[in-house]
Amino acid sequence: MFNPIQLSLAHEIVEENIRAAIRLGRFLPGDKLPPERTLADQLGVSRTVLRQAIKNLENAGYLNVKRGAKGGLVVNLQSDWKGDADDYKGKRLDDLNAQYEFRTVIEAATARLAAQRRTKNDLAVMRSALERMESLMEKRQTDDNMVVPKFMAADREFHFSIAEATRNPGLNDALENYWATRFIVIGQVFRRVEDQANDEHRDLFEAIEAGNADLAERTMIHHIELSRENAISLLHR
Amino acid sequence: MFNPIQLSLAHEIVEENIRAAIRLGRFLPGDKLPPERTLADQLGVSRTVLRQAIKNLENAGYLNVKRGAKGGLVVNLQSDWKGDADDYKGKRLDDLNAQYEFRTVIEAATARLAAQRRTKNDLAVMRSALERMESLMEKRQTDDNMVVPKFMAADREFHFSIAEATRNPGLNDALENYWATRFIVIGQVFRRVEDQANDEHRDLFEAIEAGNADLAERTMIHHIELSRENAISLLHR
Amino acid sequence: MFNPIQLSLAHEIVEENIRAAIRLGRFLPGDKLPPERTLADQLGVSRTVLRQAIKNLENAGYLNVKRGAKGGLVVNLQSDWKGDADDYKGKRLDDLNAQYEFRTVIEAATARLAAQRRTKNDLAVMRSALERMESLMEKRQTDDNMVVPKFMAADREFHFSIAEATRNPGLNDALENYWATRFIVIGQVFRRVEDQANDEHRDLFEAIEAGNADLAERTMIHHIELSRENAISLLHR
Amino acid sequence: MFNPIQLSLAHEIVEENIRAAIRLGRFLPGDKLPPERTLADQLGVSRTVLRQAIKNLENAGYLNVKRGAKGGLVVNLQSDWKGDADDYKGKRLDDLNAQYEFRTVIEAATARLAAQRRTKNDLAVMRSALERMESLMEKRQTDDNMVVPKFMAADREFHFSIAEATRNPGLNDALENYWATRFIVIGQVFRRVEDQANDEHRDLFEAIEAGNADLAERTMIHHIELSRENAISLLHR
DNA sequence: GTGGTCTAGACCACA
DNA sequence: GTGGTCTAGACCACT
Secondary structure, three states: OOOOOOOOOHHHHHHHHHHHHHHOOOOOOOOEOOOHHHHHHHHOOOHHHHHHHHHHHHHOOOEEEEOOOOOEEEEOOHHHOOOHHHHHHOOOHHHHHHHHHHHHHHHHHHHHHHHHHOOHHHHHHHHHHHHHHHHHHHOOOOOOOOHHHHHHHHHHHHHHHHHHHOOOHHHHHHHHHHHHHHOOOOHHHHHHHHHHHHHHHHHHHHHHHHOOHHHHHHHHHHHHHHHHHHHHHHHOO | OOOOOOOOOHHHHHHHHHHHHHHOOOOOOOOEOOOHHHHHHHHOOOHHHHHHHHHHHHHOOOEEEEOOOOOEEEEOOHHHOOOOOHHHHOOOHHHHHHHHHHHHHHHHHHHHHHHHHOOHHHHHHHHHHHHHHHHHHHOOOOOOOOHHHHHHHHHHHHHHHHHHHOOOHHHHHHHHHHHHHHOOOOHHHHHHHHHHHHHHHHHHHHHHHHOOHHHHHHHHHHHHHHHHHHHHHHHOO | OOOOOOOOOHHHHHHHHHHHHHHOOOOOOOOEEOOHHHHHHHHOOOHHHHHHHHHHHHHOOOEEEEOOOOOEEEEOOHHHOOOHHHHHHOOOHHHHHHHHHHHHHHHHHHHHHHHHHOOHHHHHHHHHHHHHHHHHHHOOOOOOOOHHHHHHHHHHHHHHHHHHHOOOHHHHHHHHHHHHHHOOOOHHHHHHHHHHHHHHHHHHHHHHHHOOHHHHHHHHHHHHHHHHHHHHHHHOO | OOOOOOOOOHHHHHHHHHHHHHHOOOOOOOOEOOOHHHHHHHHOOOHHHHHHHHHHHHHOOOEEEEOOOOOEEEEOOHHHOOOOOHHHHOOOHHHHHHHHHHHHHHHHHHHHHHHHHOOHHHHHHHHHHHHHHHHHHHOOOOOOOOHHHHHHHHHHHHHHHHHHHOOOHHHHHHHHHHHHHHOOOOHHHHHHHHHHHHHHHHHHHHHHHHOOHHHHHHHHHHHHHHHHHHHHHHHOO
16 A cells, blocks of 8 residues: 655765766766855755765766866766666566657657747757757767767757747656656667657757647657667667 | 755655545545554654654644544545645646646546557456446435545546556556646535546546547547646636 | 875774774673764764764674664674684784784783782782683583673783783783784684683783792793784684 | 874874984984975875975974075974973873883894894894994084984984894884884983993894894893983983 | 764865 | 865654
8 A cells, every 4th residue: 555655865866866967968978067065055955965975976987076176076978887778788678668658658749739839949949959969960970979978968958948848847847857767878879870860850840840740749759769669679689 | 957955854755645645535534544553664664753744644634543442543534634725726827737738648648558458457447446436426416425535536546547557657657646746636626527527437438448549548638628627717717 | 215194084093993992892792882972972073973983883794783762883793793804814924923923022021010010909900800711711612602702802801901010001002002903803713722821811810919020921921822823723724 | 981083184194204204313404305296295195285294394493494496305403403302391200211111122022033033134234323323423522413413313223223133013113103202302312321322232233143132132121221211310300 | 862864164185 | 276074963763
C-alpha cells in the first residue's frame, strides 16, 4: 500500500541538479561553474552541502576542481564521466522502448501545440539552435572534441524551445525531467544520426514556423522514432 | 541558472503520502489505516515521524484518531477536509487550463495505447470499476454520504487501470502524480458531470475493449474536455 | 636539506588519537566512547571534525555507530579492524628488529629507573595490572573473546605504570608513542607467549618492588627479546 | 581521557623547520638559505606560506633578508637570535634534569651500538667532525665570532654521526628531535665546557673506533653528565 | 538523549 | 579571489 519514503539529503539534490545541468549541456566541457559561494547562494544551501555535492561529482568524473585565483569548478569532457554509458548497458530493451514511447507522447504534443502558439521570439530561439546545429554538423569530421557536446547542447535547446513555445509548464517539466535523467549522453549516437537528424530538425522547425500542427506532430514522431532505432542498434547490438 | 532546492522533512513526506492515498480514495471515509507500527514499517520511518504526520492530518481534518482496543486511524468524510478547495480558489484560469491540457496529453496516449495492448485481465479491472460507478450513480439521490467518495475512488481506478494497460511506467507515473497532486477533490464537481461522465466512461471502455485506438483517444479527449469545462464553471464563475 | 612538511588536518589527528586509544586498550571492544559532543569538547574540535574522524574509524572497522537514545560509538572486536595486521605483513625483518631494539633501549631504562624511584602507589598500580593479567591467563582456554583484548590492555598498563614510575615524561612519551603506533595488535602473539610472558612480568615486578635496578633492567631486556622472537616467528615464517 | 589536539598552521611548521636547521648549525651565520622558490618547492608549500615563515624568522632575528641580485636569506649571528635563552629561563630544575636523563638513555644506546656497528665510513664522518672541533678549539681565544657556531655545528654532527652508525632510525629520530627542540643554544655553555668536552669527544671516538661498546657507553654517559652540570650551573645559579 | 544533517561565518592556503 | 578547512550552534530523526 505504502512505499518507503525517500529521505532527501540536501547534498544529493544539489548533486543531481548540477549533474543534470552538465548532462543537458548548460555547461559545456571546459566551462567553469560559478564560484562555490555564488553557487551555494543560488541553490539556497550552505557551502558545506554544496562542497559535498561537488566532491561526489568530482569523483564521478564530471568536475575538475582547481585551486587558486584562476581556479574553479571546471566541467570535464564527457569521456571522463562515469556511470553514464553504463546506465544503459544492461537496460532491458522493453524499458528503453517504453522511455522513448513516453518521450514521443510528450514531444508529439509539444510539436503540435508549439505550431499553434509559437511567437516570433520562440521561432528566433529555435532558429538559433537549429543554425548552430547545422554549422556544427559541418565540423563533424574535424577532431575538435567540443563538436559533439556543443551539438548535443544545441539539440537540447532546440527541443526545449519547442516545449517552451507551448506555454505549458507541465509539458516543459516532463520533457526537462526526461532529458535530465534519461537522455543518453553517448557521443556515438550523435555521429550516427547526424545527417538525418539535422534534416528532420529543419523540417520540424519549418512545420512549426508554418503553424502546421499536424505536420509538426508527425515530423516529431518520426524524428524520435529514428533516434530510438539508433539508440537501440547502438546499445543492443 | 540554478534554483533554490527544496528540502522536505520526513514527516511532511509521510503526511503527503497518506494524504494522497486518502484523496485518491485508496482509503474511503470510515476506513481505518493500518496500525501505526505497520504503517511506520511500510513507510520506512520511525513512529516519531509517523505520529507527527498523523497529528497534522488530524488537524487538517483527514483523520480521526481513536484510542483503545477498537481504535485506530479512521479516515474522515471529505466534508471535514480542510484546505483542499482552497487549493483552487485563487488559481488563475490559465494555470487550470494548462493542467487539463497536460492531463489530456497523457490520457489521450493512455487511451490509445490501452486500446492496443489491454489484456483480458485489464478489461476485467476496468469493467469492475465501471460497474461500480454505474451502480453508485443510481444511489446518487440518496443521502448516503459514501456515494461520492466511492464514486471518486472508482473513477480513479478506472483511469488508472487504463494507464496500467499501456505497460508504460512513465505514463503511469505521470498520471498518478497528476491525480495525487492536482486532482480536484470537490464533490460538487462530481454532482454536475455525473450523467455525462458515466456515459463517456462506458464509451471509453467499449472503445478500448474493441481495440479501437482512435476512438478511445477521441473519447478520452472529449471526456477530459467536459471535465475541464465543469471544473472551470464551478471554480471561476 | 628540507623535507616536505606534513599538513595536519584536524580530523586526521583526531582519528589518530582515537585509534591509538582503542589500540592501546583504553577502550575495550564493546565499550562506548563518550558521546560526540563530549568527545569533541575534550579534543577541542568541532563536532564536524570529530564526525569525519569517526566516519573514517567506522570504515576502518574500529567503531560501530548506533543511533538512538541508547546508541553511541561502540568499539568493535579486534578481528574487525582493518589494516593493522597488514601493517606488518610486508614489513622487512630489519625494520622490525630495529623497532624492538628501540623499545628495548627505552624500556630497559624505564625498568632501571622505576626500580630506583617507584612509590608505594606505583607498585599498587603495577600489581593491579599484573594480577589482572594472571587472572585472565587462567581463562585463556575459554572462548570468551574479551580475554585477549583485556590481557593486552592490562599488559599495556603494566608497562606504562613502570614508565610512569620513572617520573620522566620523555621516556613516558617515547613509550606511549611506540605502543600507539607500532605495537602489534595481533591476538595470536598473545596466545603464544602467554605463559612465559606472565612469569616474566612477575619477575619484573618483583625486581622493581625490591628496588633491584640491574635485575629489573635485565629482566625487561629478556622480556622484550622473547616478545621480539615471537613476533618475528609469527610474522616472518 | 582525551586531550585537546594542537593544530599548526603551515607557516608555523615551515618556520619551525627552518629555525631548527639554523639552530642545529646546518646553516651557519652568514650562510644563505636556498632561494625562495627552491625552498618552497622542497618544503612543499606555496611561496605565500614560506614568506610568512621568513618574515617571522626575520623578526625573531634569525634571518636577514637582502634584496637584489646578490641578495637572499642570510642567517644571522646567534647573538641576534631572540627568545632562545628565554626558553630556559623559567624552566624548573627537575625538568632540565629529566631532559638530560632522556638524552642519556638515547645516547648511551647510540654509543654502545655505534661501537658495535660503525663502518669505516661512519668513522670517517666522526673523525672529520672531531677534527673540526679540535681545530676550532685552538681559535677560541680569537674574536672570530664564527668559532662558536662552527663548533656547535661540528658537535652536532659528531653526535649525529654516532646515532647514524647505529642504523636504527628510531634512535636517530629521537636524538634529532631532542636536539632540534631542546638543545640549549647558548654560546656561553660552549665556552665553559670546551676543554673537557673535546677530550671526551676524542675518548668517545676512540672507544667507538675500537669497538669497545662498554667504554663508549660509559664515556657518553659521563660526557652528557658534564654537559648537564654545566647547563645547570649556568642556568640555575 | 543519542547520532545525523545543515547553516553562517571565519580564516587559511593557493595561484 | 578561488577552493580548503574549521567552528559554533541549531534542528531533525531514531530508539
